Amino acid sequence: MDWQSINEIDRQVLGLFNGSDSLFFDGLISTLTNGWMWLPFYAGLLYVVVKNNTAQQVALTVGAAVVCILASEIMAEGIVKPMAARIRPLNDPVYGHLIDTVPGMTASDYSFFSAHASNTFSLAVFMMLLIRHRIFSWLVTIWSLFNCFTRLYLGMHYPSDVLAGLTWGAIVGSTVYFIYHFVYKRISPKQNFISSQYTKTGYSLADIDVAITLLLLCVFIGIIIALVRII
Numbered sequence: 001m002d003w004q005s006i007n008e009i010d011r012q013v014l015g016l017f018n019g020s021d022s023l024f025f026d027g028l029i030s031t032l033t034n035g036w037m038w039l040p041f042y043a044g045l046l047y048v049v050v051k052n053n054t055a056q057q058v059a060l061t062v063g064a065a066v067v068c069i070l071a072s073e074i075m076a077e078g079i080v081k082p083m084a085a086r087i088r089p090l091n092d093p094v095y096g097h098l099i100d101t102v103p104g105m106t107a108s109d110y111s112f113f114s115a116h117a118s119n120t121f122s123l124a125v126f127m128m129l130l131i132r133h134r135i136f137s138w139l140v141t142i143w144s145l146f147n148c149f150t151r152l153y154l155g156m157h158y159p160s161d162v163l164a165g166l167t168w169g170a171i172v173g174s175t176v177y178f179i180y181h182f183v184y185k186r187i188s189p190k191q192n193f194i195s196s197q198y199t200k201t202g203y204s205l206a207d208i209d210v211a212i213t214l215l216l217l218c219v220f221i222g223i224i225i226a227l228v229r230i231i
Contacts, residue, residue, distance in 0.1 A: 038218050
């Protein structure tokens with residue numbers, strides 16, 4: 001299979017996810033694809049880390065999370081995108097007219113691979129391994145995949161851009177976690193958490209609920225903004 005055939009498959013699959021006839025979904029997707037909209041959720045994650053760790057552990061954990069984002073961003077934006085130089089679907093001079101776009105949603109840089117996918121999934125993987133809570137893990141995975149979906153919906157990326165971003169995000173998130181865990185064991189006493197109020201890694205279920213609530217709040221705010229836009 002040559003590169004042209006792969007591109008054609010990419011375009012056909014993108015057509016399954018790109019755009020809709022709904023002004024509400026246009027508004028919702030364009031709102032929630034913005035990283036600033038998730039600030040309350042990020043604050044919730046920070047709250048969980050701060051409440052359940054010593055100052056030294058907090059610094060290590062936050063530093064590891066920042067490394068996840070930087071490693072994902074630098075690889076996507078600083079290295080791979082300039083090398084691959086793949087034009088985004090909505091900017092493609094041949095294919096772009098077939099893309100459903102949302103007014104005001106544009107991008108001039110390259111497409112491969114998706115920094116949204118790698119950033120969110122690297123953070124999601126790291127936090128899942130850190131906290132070890134089933135519902136939280138499912139929700140942060142859905143959160144990351146939803147961010148990937150927004151990029152397809154808006155015509156910003158091809159499916160292969162997203163899959164490559166998810167793959168790199170998984171590699172970064174898991175690698176950073178294992179380095180973090182190696183260091184953590186050397187600066188922290190060994191503890192066993194058997195209370196039903198904590199995960200096995202020592203995170204309070206009540207604090208995790210705060211982060212989950214703030215994640216859902218972000219979605220609720222996005223829905224309200226989308227509804228206001230069509231009134």
